[in-house]
Amino acid sequence: MKLLFVADPLDSFKIYKDSTFAMMREASRRGHTLWATRPVDLSWQRGGRVQARALPIVLTGVEGHSHEAWYTTTGPETVVVAEFDAVLMRKDPPFDSEYFYATHLLTHAERDGALVLNSPAALRDHPEKLAILEFPQFIAPTLVTRSAADVRAFHAEHRDIILKPLDGMGGAGIFRVTDNGMNLGSIVETLNVGGAQTIMVQKFVPEIADGDKRVLVIDGKAVPHTLARIPQGSEVRGNLAAGGLGVAREITPREREIAGVIGPKLAKRGLLLIGLDVIGETLTEINVTSPTCFQEITDQTGFDVAKVFVDALEATINRARGNPTTEGQDPF
Known part of the structure; x- marks a missing residue:
């Protein structure tokens, strides 16, 4: 091919x-x-x-x-x-x-x-921060807004929050504001550019200390191992680009449950590969552009993620051609 x-x-x-x-x-x-x-x-x-x-x-x-x-x-x-x-x-x-x-x-x-x-249409329809809004049963209390007053009210209710830009990557632009509310006003002004840009605010999930898990889903099925990106030192971000330590883990029942709902639905929309970010029991992001962590998971567990992906790619090509495929042993 x-x-x-x-x-x-x-x-x-x-x-x-x-x-x-x-x-x-x-x-x-x-x-x-x-x-x-x-x-x-x-x-x-x-x-x-x-x-x-x-x-x-x-x-x-x-x-x-x-x-x-x-x-x-x-x-x-x-x-x-x-x-x-x-x-x-x-x-x-x-x-x-x-x-x-x-x-x-x-x-x-x-x-x-x-x-x-x-699918390019699916890439446009599933912005990585906002795609989680379709699955509210899996996410933490979340606010999407331009309004500084709405953010203050959200903080008053939840006391410990995370603020992030909608177009960020690699953990860039993520802030935590705790109960004392220190610098909340200036952070909001920075992120929403005086009300000109929409931001996301979420209740802080303390299980981040155990890692921000990347759950890879290939053709609707979850890879049986995840990569926990664990924050280092005083850092609140687990992203590898922000210095997080990547540790492979066996997928948990909760992570499999989340992937089992989201994966098949998005696969039908042309998303052959997605990456779910899960902290504790909570879905935080759905990555669709270029999900990563293949090599880290394979190197630490021996599970060949790339092999499974190319198997799925070949099967998708054959389906598109109208050719029957021979189903082998399910790698999942």
């Missing part, structure tokens, strides 16, 4: 932990042909189909922290997106205007016949 990855520049990959690299490595092991492009290299012109300036890549076998090149290429070529067996949208956040425009070009590529995963 011929696969096109829409991603960040290849030279920016940290291959010792990058989940997109893990996908590429497993797909290459199976003999699939790999191409890579960036959102900036997508284009369309009247009378034609969506195109990409893309690199055909061959993996060199380099692993870990090595500075040697991990791929070779013959140089960029202009290709028609719909001529690939599947297009994997793996551009990292932020979900900004350019990301939004790229999803529209990929939607048009779907009209040309492309199979795009995750």
